[in-house]
Amino acid sequence: MITRRKLWEILKANPIIAAVKDEQGLSKALASDNKIVFVLYADILNLDEIIERILKKGKIPFVHIDMVTGLATNPMSIKYIMKNHNRNCGIITTKGNLVKEAVDLGISVIQRLFVIDSLSIENNVKTIKRMKPDAIEIMPGVMPKVIKKIQNEVPNTPIIAGGLIETEEEVIDILNHGGMAVSTTRENLWKVNRK
Incomplete structure (x- = not known):
């Protein structure tokens, strides 16, 4: 079982x-x-197999449920x-509504939030405080100043930065400005260490 505390420790x-x-x-x-592996693809026929393969390797899968073909984006x-x-x-x-359902059922949930302007920052902070996800993923992730601002507003919620992160320097900058973790499909960044 992935508890909030366990997720925090693993991300750190x-x-x-x-x-x-x-x-x-x-x-x-x-x-x-x-x-941790973020699954950003799957369909209803291969989802369970993908999850089991990740678990078998001793890793923790997080499935982007909105991207699973054939699975409705509703509480079911x-x-x-x-x-x-x-x-x-x-x-x-x-x-x-899916964040709420996951929280109610005790399933670890990361809420993905898009930041496009100062109003979206304000609205996202309100959403985080109301929904209480286990962590949030800020997109695009290449905004250390914004990540720090949100981290100051919700200090007990781990922030993951994702999207448009291309260099080791960007990863380190994010981690040094309030981001607890970085998610990326860029395999060359999977081995970056916090400095």
């Missing part, structure tokens, strides 16, 4: 998250040292994950 010790968008990326993530999809994987798999979603 393993700040780079391998995000995968296809089978090739998954194979490389399974062979990597990264502890959260119940499906819980029934088949017994809280050993976390959820990523942009949908508030």
